[in-house]
Amino acid sequence: MLVDSHCHLDFPDFSDDLDGIVSRARAAGITRMVTISTRVKKLNQLLGIAARYDDVYCSVGTHPHNADEEDGITPDELVALTEHPKVVALGEAGLDYFYDNGSPDAQARGFRAHIAAARATGLPLVIHTREADEDCARILEEEAGRGSFRGVLHCYTGGRELALKAVALGLYIGFTGILTFKKSEALRALAAELPSDRILVETDSPYLAPGKFRGKRNEPAYVVEVAKVLAETRGVSLEEISRQTTDNFFRLFSKVKVSEGA
Structure with a gap:
């Protein structure tokens, strides 16, 4: 049993094959999928998908690439949108300095607003950070000083220092197919080092x-390949890594029902 803690089922790549995508995930033993928001204004589209499938949930938030487009959204507005039973997280929000999409100031404002909403609701924040380790660590530390919040640094590709800082603040680290790439030795070394109760898998x-499907469209069923490499990296069985990451998921995404329809 595995969970895909981060996918984007609303993206056009899936529009003609959504039933197939979900069916293949189920056949691969994926029991839950969280389709992650990149624009608050498109929440209804995500909710429509989540309503179709008992095992699919969603988040609400503004990706840093869209920070200027949705600049000024308030924590209270975000909190109100989390009242829907299928909205189980905030984000993804954070900092991305790799691409010149979204001004740094707007990204930081959005990041802090989402943290405030996560703090107010108790829901986890899905954090996107790329080429922004120093600023991300600073904001996380400053905001933690204002009150604790829960979250995951998803699709982690940052440095060891930021990851350990995040874990010390009570956050989780999510790994994707990047973990399987040949050039990802440093990332695998970090994955081997982190506490077992702070790791997640996602697509x-x-x-x-991941590896064997590189160059093809990714889909939730392939999270199994990420889990296989994570298990090998950490020197445990696939069954053990599946149990650990699934337990971690339900602990963090505590609004997700453990039993479908419960």
């Missing part, structure tokens, strides 16, 4: 297909 599909 970030339709992007970042």
Whole structure:
């Protein structure tokens, strides 16, 4: 049993094959999928998908690439949108300095607003951070000083220092198909080092297909490949890593029902 803690089922790549995507995930033993928001204004589209499938949930938030487009959204507005039973997280929000999409100031404002909403609701924040380790660590530390909040640094590709800082603040680290790439030795070394109760697996599909599917459209069923490499990296069985990451998921995404229909 596994969970895909981060996918994008609303993206056009899946529009003609959504039933097939979900069916293949179920056949692969994926019991839950969280389709992650990149624009608050598109929440209804996510909710429509989540309503179709008992095992699919969603988040609400503004990706840093869209920070200027949705600049000024308030924590209270975000909190109100989390009242829907299928909205189980905030985000993804954070900092991305790799692409020149979203000004740094707007990204930081959005990041802090989402943290405040996570703090107010108790829901986890899905954090996107790329080429922004220093600023991300600073904001996380400053905001933690204002009160604790829960979250995951998803699709982690940052440095060891930021990861350990995040774990010390009570956050989780999510791994994608990047973990399976030949060039990812440093990332695998970090994955081997982290506490077993702070790791998650995800696809970030339709992007970042793991090893054997590289170059193809990614999908939630392929999270099994991420789990296999994570298990090998940590020197445990696939069954053990599946149990650990699934337990971690339900602990963090505590609004997700353990039993479908419960």
